[in-house]
Amino acid sequence: MTSEVLAVNTAFYRAFEKKDIEAMSALWSQGTGSTCIHPGRSLLRGWKEVHSSWEQIFRNTAYIEINLDIMTTEVADNTAYVVLIENVLQVVNGKRLQAQSIATNVFQFLGGKWYLVHHHGSPIMR
Template identity: 55%
Template sequence: MSNEQNAVLEANQTFYRAFEKKDMEAMEAVCSKGIGSLCIHPGREAIKGWDAIRQSWVKIFKATRYLEIDLEVISVEVSGDLAYVVLVEKVMQVAGSRRLEAKSMATNTFERMAGQWYLVHHHGSPIMG
């Protein structure tokens, strides 16, 4: 695996650590603040622009008492200043008194800006069955 691929995987891990720890400050550090940024939570419509995306994460974090996320990376590709990671997310979430488990296929697209990889697009789709 190339140094670039490793750097993208590290940024991907940073995103999921922030997600799992419900750490908005860490999430802000790895996500692009661009108006063209997109986020598609499993089963939801596309959210465009960092302000709206940030609000969606705040809402998820407030509703969630505990999170565990296991990842299975399928592919990581880098082309110039753009890269993507395709993976399976296995999420265990405790919200209120309910324990929820879900598997999603996810694609995370990163853009390198000023030498650092930022998440510009996150798309999760539920795996049925």
């Protein structure tokens, strides 16, 4: 089960890097219970708000690369979470930016498949 959760977690970051809204949509629970907190932002509730936020990020990001350092993964019954460091390299408005965030991704096992139901990223200040 842990390997399945980690596979969905990896697919989430690959969809993010590719700015692929369809792949991103396939990984998220489409319900009203989905939530997301992007670094430095407020809580987004429900798939509609979460989806819109990813569309906006994809539109405004020329290039993004994310390398992961998994800190812990826990699976219990139909819920799992992954806590990790996101090492981010991106190009925004022609500028190359590097940053680190600590993130928690929460997954639920729904209809025989793991779906992302919550993503929370916080910047790591140096």
